[in-house]
Amino acid sequence: MEIPWDIILIQTVNGLVTGMILALVASGLTLIFGIMDVVNFAHGELFMLGAYMGVVVLTTTGNFWLALVIAVLIVALLGAAMQITTLRPLLGRDPLNTILATFGLSLVLQNYALWQFGPVARKIQEPFTGQFTLFYLQYPWYRIVIAVLSAAIITGLYLFLKYGRYGIWIRATTQDRVMAQAMGIPVPWVHTAVFAIGAGMAAASGVLFGPLVGVNHAMGLDWVLKAFIVVVVGGMGNLGGSIAAAIFISLLEAYASIWVSPSQAIIVSSIVLILTLLFRPTGLFVPTPK
Amino acid sequence: MSAPQTSPQPLVSVEGIHTYYGKSHILHGVSLDIGPGEVVGLIGRNGVGKSTTLKSIMGLVSPSEGKITFQGQAITHQPPHKLARLGIGYVPEDRRIFKLLTVMENLRTGLDRAGVEDARKQALLDKVFAFFPVLAERRRQAGGTLSGGEQQMLAIARAMMLEPRIILLDEPTEGLMPRMVSQIKEIIGVLHRDGVAILLVEQNVPLTLEACQRIYFMEKGVVRHHAIASKLSVNDPVIHQYLGV
Ligand SMILES: Nc1ncnc2c1ncn2[C@@H]1O[C@H](COP(=O)(O)OP(=O)(O)OP(=O)(O)O)[C@@H](O)[C@H]1O
Ligand SMILES: [Mg+2]
Numbered sequence: 350m351e352i353p354w355d356i357i358l359i360q361t362v363n364g365l366v367t368g369m370i371l372a373l374v375a376s377g378l379t380l381i382f383g384i385m386d387v388v389n390f391a392h393g394e395l396f397m398l399g400a401y402m403g404v405v406v407l408t409t410t411g412n413f414w415l416a417l418v419i420a421v422l423i424v425a426l427l428g429a430a431m432q433i434t435t436l437r438p439l440l441g442r443d444p445l446n447t448i449l450a451t452f453g454l455s456l457v458l459q460n461y462a463l464w465q466f467g468p469v470a471r472k473i474q475e476p477f478t479g480q481f482t483l484f485y486l487q488y489p490w491y492r493i494v495i496a497v498l499s500a501a502i503i504t505g506l507y508l509f510l511k512y513g514r515y516g517i518w519i520r521a522t523t524q525d526r527v528m529a530q531a532m533g534i535p536v537p538w539v540h541t542a543v544f545a546i547g548a549g550m551a552a553a554s555g556v557l558f559g560p561l562v563g564v565n566h567a568m569g570l571d572w573v574l575k576a577f578i579v580v581v582v583g584g585m586g587n588l589g590g591s592i593a594a595a596i597f598i599s600l601l602e603a604y605a606s607i608w609v610s611p612s613q614a615i616i617v618s619s620i621v622l623i624l625t626l627l628f629r630p631t632g633l634f635v636p637t638p639k
Numbered sequence: 640m641s642a643p644q645t646s647p648q649p650l651v652s653v654e655g656i657h658t659y660y661g662k663s664h665i666l667h668g669v670s671l672d673i674g675p676g677e678v679v680g681l682i683g684r685n686g687v688g689k690s691t692t693l694k695s696i697m698g699l700v701s702p703s704e705g706k707i708t709f710q711g712q713a714i715t716h717q718p719p720h721k722l723a724r725l726g727i728g729y730v731p732e733d734r735r736i737f738k739l740l741t742v743m744e745n746l747r748t749g750l751d752r753a754g755v756e757d758a759r760k761q762a763l764l765d766k767v768f769a770f771f772p773v774l775a776e777r778r779r780q781a782g783g784t785l786s787g788g789e790q791q792m793l794a795i796a797r798a799m800m801l802e803p804r805i806i807l808l809d810e811p812t813e814g815l816m817p818r819m820v821s822q823i824k825e826i827i828g829v830l831h832r833d834g835v836a837i838l839l840v841e842q843n844v845p846l847t848l849e850a851c852q853r854i855y856f857m858e859k860g861v862v863r864h865h866a867i868a869s870k871l872s873v874n875d876p877v878i879h880q881y882l883g884v
Contacts, residue, residue, distance in 0.1 A: 514751045521737050521748045528735040531697055532748040533723030533801060 355484040356607050362483065364603030365596065366492045369499035372595035373554040374572055375579040376503055376588055377547025383586030384523045385540050386444060387436055390451040392551055392576065393569025394458035399424045399552025400564040401462060404471045413476035417556045421549045428548025432541045440540070455569075462566035470563030473556065495557045502553060503592060506546070510588070519543055523586070578622045584632020593634040597621075648711055650675045650805055650836050651696060651727075656705030656715075658688075658695050665691045667860040668705065673805060676834040678827060680847040680868065683857030683881055689840045690732055692857070693807040696838070697729045698722050710804075724752070728798030732809035732840070734790045736797075738783030742774055745782050745793055749800030767796040770826060788819035795826060805836040812843050824850060844882065845873055856881040 402420035480487040510516040522529040583590030606614035649672035658666040698719040768775035771792045841847045856864040
């Protein structure tokens with residue numbers, strides 16, 4: 350069989366684009382899990398609400414970038430409110446409590462969106478429609494911009510965690526919550542801030558990805574499922590691992606869909622998940638399993 | 640129990656606290672006082688509740704009865720981060736260095752407080768680096784890569800970043816080589832001269848007698864006895880009674 354290089358290159362670009370968006374969703378999820386041991390089942394709904402906020406601001410202002418910024422801020426605030434009211438009182442309880450709480454939030458938010466915006470999918474107009482030629486395809490520049498922007502946001506997060514004063518607080522709290530408190534770090538507020546950051550990143554992905562799919566109340570489901578796979582494969586709570594896993598799995602799916610239909614290609618990520626759980630349960634990209 | 644009065648108002652005063660872990664009743668009414676700038680020892684056999692007493696003061700476990708005051712102000716149910724900001728430093732017995740943070744970042748967790756100017760931060764760093772040069776050498780190294788003794792130094796240096804009025808020091812010399820032990824003794828002296836009070840839990844009796852002004856003896860969750868350190872000798876029957884093997 351001849352190797353279809355052109356298709357492989359196109360699929361590499363596609364895989365990287367989805368991989369970066371997925372990484373943006375998953376980094377919030379893994380950050381939240383790492384610091385407060387909360388598996389946030391409402392993360393997909395934060396993605397979805399981000400997209401809807403984008404729709405709302407875009408229709409009133411007509412400015413996509415403004416819509417992006419405002420959607421991120423609103424959903425970050427909403428995330429902070431959710432954390433304070435629902436998760437903060439449950440800190441340190443059995444994980445089942447927080448799973449049920451976030452699952453409940455996810456149902457509430459989904460149905461709110463259905464009630465508020467109705468069942469018909471909305472559209473976000475991409476900010477520009479330019480295309481370039483990739484072999485026989487007209488490839489939209491916007492997709493490349495999504496990948497670059499996602500990468501930029503993730504890099505920003507990384508730099509903040511590495512060098513920022515509050516970044517150090519977040520890393521210290523992730524490692525040892527008790528000692529962090531004893532050093533004067535206001536751990537409850539660090540948790541709130543991390544939840545808000547994760548929510549904001551989910552919203553950013555929702556707005557950026559909105560133009561490629563329709564915006565509807567159930568759009569978070571597919572993404573959060575994939576993001577969970579990525580978080581487990583990357584090693585729960587491991588930011589670098591999640592980013593690597595997001596790109597890895599998206600590329601694998603993109604290549605698989607050269608030969609099988611895209612819906613079958615999703616099986617690939619499940620296989621990777623199962624193999625990881627069987628052979629490297631601490632994560633595929635964790636150098637030394639603890 | 641009648642404690643010899645040290646100063647008109649104690650810096651920290653623990654009054655009859657009862658602390659539980661779940662259903663196990665660990666502290667049965669512990670009372671003790673630490674005066675400003677005073678170095679006070681707390682000794683007793685394994686499992687009598689020394690560490691639990693320190694954790695109760697730090698707010699890491701919440702006493703169900705009794706009262707703790709700091710500079711006359713009740714702090715019994717304050718969260719630990721507020722107590723750290725008030726001026727209580729904590730050096731736990733297992734050191735609890737942030738292993739993935741560098742030495743410098745470990746120090747910054749205590750240094751990056753609101754209202755501390757850069758010059759003062761630098762002065763604080765210079766002070767601990769002058770005292771623990773090895774920390775300066777390893778400032779970019781991850782905390783987890785330090786030796787046990789170096790981690791102990793880092794744990795103490797980290798607490799010093801808070802400019803505390805008191806440091807709760809839990810078995811700082813446990814498992815350390817003699818050279819490191821004398822360095823810990825020296826730093827206790829330096830802190831004392833700087834007017835920092837210390838509540839020291841130790842198994843090392845000679846060091847405790849030398850470093851402390853007063854000593855409390857604990858048994859089964861209560862303070863049973865109390866003495867002026869200079870009036871005790873290493874072979875004192877009291878020491879045998881509360882620590883003897
Ligand atoms: N987290 C915990 N949960 C339940 N019981 C605990 C916990 N921590 C300590 N204990 C129990 O409380 C008692 C007192 O413990 P504590 O650590 O205060 O003793 P200690 O005097 O510091 O002893 P050591 O000299 O061994 O450090 C012990 O019987 C211990 O088993
Ligand atoms: Mg102890």
